[in-house]
Amino acid sequence: MEKKAIHFGGGNIGRGFVAEFLHTAGYEVVFVDVMDKIIDALQSTKSYQVTEVSDEGESTKTITNYRAINSKTHEADVIQEISTAEVVTCAVGPNILKFIAPVIAKGIDARTDPTPLAVIACENAIGATDTLHGFIKDNTAADRLNSMSERARFANSAIDRIVPAQAADAGLNVRIEKFYEWAVESGPFGERGPPKIDAIHWVGNLEPYIERKLFTVNTGHATAAYYGYQAGKKTIAEALRDESIRGIVRDVLQETAALIVDKHEISATEQQEYVETIIARISNHYLEDSVERVGRAPVRKLSRKERFIGPAAQLAERGGKFDSLLGSVEMALRFQNVEGDDESVELAQILKENSPADAAVRLTGLDRDHPLFPHVVKVVDGVQSDAKQDNRASDGYRIELSPHGIWRIPGYGAMEKWLLFFSCMT
Ligand SMILES: NC(=O)c1ccc[n+]([C@@H]2O[C@H](COP(=O)([O-])OP(=O)(O)OC[C@H]3O[C@@H](n4cnc5c(N)ncnc54)[C@H](O)[C@@H]3O)[C@@H](O)[C@H]2O)c1
Numbered sequence: 001m002e003k004k005a006i007h008f009g010g011g012n013i014g015r016g017f018v019a020e021f022l023h024t025a026g027y028e029v030v031f032v033d034v035m036d037k038i039i040d041a042l043q044s045t046k047s048y049q050v051t052e053v054s055d056e057g058e059s060t061k062t063i064t065n066y067r068a069i070n071s072k073t074h075e076a077d078v079i080q081e082i083s084t085a086e087v088v089t090c091a092v093g094p095n096i097l098k099f100i101a102p103v104i105a106k107g108i109d110a111r112t113d114p115t116p117l118a119v120i121a122c123e124n125a126i127g128a129t130d131t132l133h134g135f136i137k138d139n140t141a142a143d144r145l146n147s148m149s150e151r152a153r154f155a156n157s158a159i160d161r162i163v164p165a166q167a168a169d170a171g172l173n174v175r176i177e178k179f180y181e182w183a184v185e186s187g188p189f190g191e192r193g194p195p196k197i198d199a200i201h202w203v204g205n206l207e208p209y210i211e212r213k214l215f216t217v218n219t220g221h222a223t224a225a226y227y228g229y230q231a232g233k234k235t236i237a238e239a240l241r242d243e244s245i246r247g248i249v250r251d252v253l254q255e256t257a258a259l260i261v262d263k264h265e266i267s268a269t270e271q272q273e274y275v276e277t278i279i280a281r282i283s284n285h286y287l288e289d290s291v292e293r294v295g296r297a298p299v300r301k302l303s304r305k306e307r308f309i310g311p312a313a314q315l316a317e318r319g320g321k322f323d324s325l326l327g328s329v330e331m332a333l334r335f336q337n338v339e340g341d342d343e344s345v346e347l348a349q350i351l352k353e354n355s356p357a358d359a360a361v362r363l364t365g366l367d368r369d370h371p372l373f374p375h376v377v378k379v380v381d382g383v384q385s386d387a388k389q390d391n392r393a394s395d396g397y398r399i400e401l402s403p404h405g406i407w408r409i410p411g412y413g414a415m416e417k418w419l420l421f422f423s424c425m426t
C-alpha cells in the first residue's frame with residue numbers, strides 16, 4: 001500500500017519544503033488547511049512547481065500525488081486520513097498549534113495500525129512538537145493517555161529554508177532558496193526507528209541545531225527586518241545592502257555566536273562560517289522577501305524562548321554581552337500598527353496600556369528578578385516615552401541620535417527613514 005503523510009498548512013513552507021520532501025520520499029501528501037482558496041486550488045490541480053532560485057540560476061521540481069481537505073468543513077475526513085497515515089507534519093505557525101490539536105487527537109485515537117504515527121511539527125519555535133503534543137493530550141480522554149505512545153510518537157524538529165511570500169499570480173507554485181536543513185529528533189521512535197525520509201537529518205540531541213538555527217538565521221533575519229522597516233527598506237536584501245544595517249546584523253550575530261560556541265560543541269570557526277553562510281543566504285536578492293513578512297508577529301518574536309530574548313537571557317545569565325540584541329528588541333518594539341499584522345497592533349496596545357515593567361513582563365515573559373529584566377524595561381521605557389512625545393509633537397520636533405547610531409524624530413516613521421538614509425550617507 002502507498003505511504004501516506006498528512007500535512008497541516010498548505011502555505012509557503014508547507015508546499016515549498018515539507019510537501020516537496022515528503023513527495024520525494026514517496027509519500028502521497030494530504031494537505032489540510034482552512035483557507036478555501038488554497039484547498040480549492042490544491043483540489044483542482046494535479047501538480048504544482050517548486051523553483052529554487054540562486055546565483056547559479058533556477059531549477060524547478062514538479063510536485064504531484066497530493067490531495068487536499070478543508071478541516072473547517074470536513075473534520076471527519078481528516079480524522080479518517082490520520083487514522084491510516086504514517087506521518088503527520090504541520091507548518092501553520094506556532095500560535096495555531098492549539099487549533100489543529102483536537103482533530104489530530106481524534107485521528108490518533110482512531111488508529112488501529114500497529115506502527116505508531118510519526119508527528120513532526122515544522123515551525124520556527126523551540127519544542128514545537130512538544131507544544132503540539134501537550135495540546136493533543138489535553139484533547140484525549142484520560143484513560144487513553146497511557147497507551148498513546150502505541151499510536152503516535154512525537155519528534156521535535158528544526159527546519160530551515162527561506163520561502164518568501166509568493167507573487168499574487170503564482171497560484172500554487174513556490175519560489176524558494178536552494179539551501180535547506182531539516183533536523184529531527186530520532187529518539188522518540190525507539191528501536192523501530194524513524195520513518196524513511198531522506199531529506200531529514202535524524203539527530204539524538206536537537207538543542208544545538210534548533211538554537212543555532214533560531215538564534216542565527218532568525219535572529220539575523222528579524223534584526224534586518226526591523227531595522228530595515230524603520231529605514232523604509234522594502235526587502236531583506238535591500239536592508240542588508242545598507243552597510244549600517246549589515247553591520248548591526250553582524251554585531252547581533254557576534255553576540256549569539258558567543259552563546260552558541262559557549263553552550264554547544266560548535267567551534268568559533270565553524271560558527272563564524274555558519275554566520276557568513278546565513279548572511280549570504282538572507283541577502284539573496286532573487287527571493288524578494290519583504291521586511292513585513294520577516295518581521296511578522298512581533299509579539300511572538302519578543303517572547304521568552306524566541307530569537308531575541310531567548311539568547312539575550314542566556315547571555316545575561318552567563319555574564320555575556322547582549323547590547324546589540326537589545327537594539328533588535330527596541331526595533332521590534334517599534335514595529336507597531338503595520339498593515340495586515342494583528343500582533344503589531346496588539347503590541348502598540350500593550351505598550352500604551354502598561355507600565356514599562358508590566359509591558360516587559362507581558363511581552364517577554366521574563367521574571368522580574370532575571371538579570372536581563374532591568375535592561376529590557378529600560379528599552380521598553382524608551383520606546384513608550386517616544387510614543388508619548390510623539391503625541392505631543394504638534395508643538396515641535398525632537399531630533400535625537402539613537403543608541404544604534406540612527407538619527408530620528410521619534411514617532412515620525414517616514415522622517416525616521418529619511419534620517420536613517422541621510423545618516424548612512426554621511
Ligand atoms: N516561510 C519560511 O521561510 C519558513 C521557513 C521555516 C519555517 N517556517 C515556519 O513555518 C510555519 C508556516 O510559515 P509559512 O511561511 O508557510 O506561513 P503561511 O502563512 O504561508 O502558511 C501557513 C498556512 O497555515 C494555514 N492554516 C492556518 N490555520 C490553520 C488551521 N487551523 N488548520 C490548517 N491550516 C491552517 C494557513 O491557511 C496557511 O496556508 C511558521 O511556523 C514559520 O515560522 C517558515
Ligand SMILES: O=P(O)(O)OC[C@@H](O)[C@@H](O)[C@H](O)[C@H](O)CO
Pocket residue numbers: 124159160161162163217218221222293294295296297
Ligand atoms: O516564520 P517566522 O515568522 O518565525 O520568521 C520569519 C523568517 O525569519 C522565517 O520564516 C525564515 O524565512 C525561515 O525561518 C528560514 O528558515
